[in-house]
Amino acid sequence: MKGSVLVLILMVCMLVPITGFAEKVGGGDITFSPKNASPVVFSHEKHVSEKGLKCTGCHYQIFQMQQGSYKMDMSKINKGDFCGKCHNGQKSFDVKDSKNCGKCHR
Secondary structure (H helix, E strand, O other), rough: OOOHHHHHHHHHHHHHHHHHHHHOOOOOEEEEEOOOOOOOEEHHHHHHOOOOHHHHHHHHHOOOOOOOOOOOOOOHHOOOHHHHHHHOOOOOOOOOOOHHHHHHHH
């Protein structure tokens, strides 16, 4: 009995650091500062943890891993590039609708 309790405690202690690491979402928040518009704060946490998206759903299909490796602007986003791939009114809120501007621009 004592041995099995000790093994259980040891297993729990070993799992705590692993689960703590697994819950952390890489990338953090990224702030974009477009010309003539309020900054845009992109939250990896919101997209991955809250919405259940996978990193590979965006990275390498839509975005490169290095910030600044692409030139985004609203005309490209409105055409369905970058954020506009999902923010099209079908998968998520539509970036073309002016009432949604404040959801990204703050």
